[in-house]
Amino acid sequence: MADVTLRNVRKQFGTFVALEKLDIDIRSGEFVALLGPSGCGKSTTLRMLAGLEFPTSGEISIGGRVVNDVAPGKRDIAMVFQSYALYPHMTVGENIEYPLKKRGVKATERKAAVLRAAEMLQLEPLLDRKPKQLSGGQQQRVALGRALVRDPQVFLLDEPLSNLDAKLRSYMRAELIELHRRLGKTMVYVTHDQLEAMTMASRIAVMFDGRLQQFDTPAAVYNRPANRFVASFIGTPSMNQLEGAVDGSTFRVAGHAIPIDRSRFVHALGSGTFVLGVRPEFVTIGGGDLPARIRLVENTGHEQIVTLELTDGTRLLARTDAARRLDVGQSVQIGFHPDALHLFAPEETGRRLNKDDAASVIPMRSR
Numbered sequence: 001m002a003d004v005t006l007r008n009v010r011k012q013f014g015t016f017v018a019l020e021k022l023d024i025d026i027r028s029g030e031f032v033a034l035l036g037p038s039g040c041g042k043s044t045t046l047r048m049l050a051g052l053e054f055p056t057s058g059e060i061s062i063g064g065r066v067v068n069d070v071a072p073g074k075r076d077i078a079m080v081f082q083s084y085a086l087y088p089h090m091t092v093g094e095n096i097e098y099p100l101k102k103r104g105v106k107a108t109e110r111k112a113a114v115l116r117a118a119e120m121l122q123l124e125p126l127l128d129r130k131p132k133q134l135s136g137g138q139q140q141r142v143a144l145g146r147a148l149v150r151d152p153q154v155f156l157l158d159e160p161l162s163n164l165d166a167k168l169r170s171y172m173r174a175e176l177i178e179l180h181r182r183l184g185k186t187m188v189y190v191t192h193d194q195l196e197a198m199t200m201a202s203r204i205a206v207m208f209d210g211r212l213q214q215f216d217t218p219a220a221v222y223n224r225p226a227n228r229f230v231a232s233f234i235g236t237p238s239m240n241q242l243e244g245a246v247d248g249s250t251f252r253v254a255g256h257a258i259p260i261d262r263s264r265f266v267h268a269l270g271s272g273t274f275v276l277g278v279r280p281e282f283v284t285i286g287g288g289d290l291p292a293r294i295r296l297v298e299n300t301g302h303e304q305i306v307t308l309e310l311t312d313g314t315r316l317l318a319r320t321d322a323a324r325r326l327d328v329g330q331s332v333q334i335g336f337h338p339d340a341l342h343l344f345a346p347e348e349t350g351r352r353l354n355k356d357d358a359a360s361v362i363p364m365r366s367r
């Protein structure tokens with residue numbers, strides 16, 4: 001069993017608070033992504049799990065054991081860094097073998113373990129090469145191999161694919177998913193790439209500004225983002241967020257009233273400014289009653305991302321079929337799918353105000 005738990009963890013560097021009130025429960029065998037923008041505290045969290053950094057307060061446990069005072073080497077974890085940190089003077093085989101040698105494992109066992117890891121990562125033909133004779137993706141696989149041979153309870157990976165080109169990254173993404181499936185080990189994976197988090201993780205911990213914003217499945221963070229930050233960080237292009245006022249059963253924006261179903265939102269809305277959220281796939285061009293002008297059409301081959309401007313200058317995005325004929329400058333009437341509306345409190349991390357029963361889950365994609 002290798003559950004990983006952070007309990008009310010706080011981390012300060014001098015007077016700077018890098019992490020606050022961090023509570024995360026990772027189940028044994030789970031693949032969890034720590035996702036968030038640069039500087040939000042992802043690496044610091046991972047380094048604390050590894051024992052390379054110590055919490056200012058709070059408790060960290062691995063496999064039911066509090067490890068706050070346990071040295072990195074005694075935590076039964078293996079960490080893979082963004083920079084591969086391979087030893088340049090050693091061959092691929094020696095690099096992979098090194099952690100076992102350090103641990104005093106017998107030579108025959110070491111050789112067998114290296115071969116097993118090399119086979120799993122398709123590194124056998126490269127075992128005698130030096131790191132500088134390898135591509136970035138191959139070096140990354142060696143770094144993974146070095147973590148694999150240690151057969152740890154928990155793998156900690158810090159942006160392991162960020163140095164690779166797009167094609168290799170998507171290849172390695174699939175490889176890692178497969179590896180996790182085969183090994184069944186707990187994996188904590190740091191990334192600022194939401195696509196990686198969405199496709200690889202069973203649950204995503206979305207972080208911002210040293211705080212956990214939401215910890216849930218990819219479908220839940222997409223369909224029921226806890227707040228405005230999560231709503232804008234998850235999904236490409238981002239969810240549209242329009243500032244306006246709730247007035248009875250309408251939301252007023254740009255001098256127009258958009259009908260909303262109040263029963264879908266928390267009762268005590270009160271009055272004042274709110275933010276209406278709608279993903280670009282749920283904005284329909286034509287058929288609605290909100291006047292807008294087309295400002296930009298970006299055709300990606302299989303779809304078009306359309307930039308629309310409301311009469312007060314507010315811009316929003318719609319996603320439509322690639323085949324549809326749309327012209328820049330054209331006046332259109334737009335509408336929003338009524339079941340796909342989110343309402344948020346106005347501040348940057350303003351809470352989502354929808355009532356959240358399972359039935360309110362919006363399909364990931366529909367047009």
Ligand SMILES: Nc1ncnc2c1ncn2[C@@H]1O[C@H](COP(=O)(O)OP(=O)(O)OP(=O)(O)O)[C@@H](O)[C@H]1O
Nearest residue numbers: 013016018036037038039040041042043044045192
């Ligand atoms: N040793 C340190 N001393 C002082 N501040 C630090 C130290 N390590 C990290 N920080 C600060 O803590 C915050 C979180 O850093 P961290 O490296 O965890 O961010 P991150 O989410 O991994 O970002 P990135 O995506 O850029 O890697 C940052 O503001 C960073 O400047």
Ligand SMILES: [Mg+2]
Nearest residue numbers: 042043044158
């Ligand atoms: Mg980092």
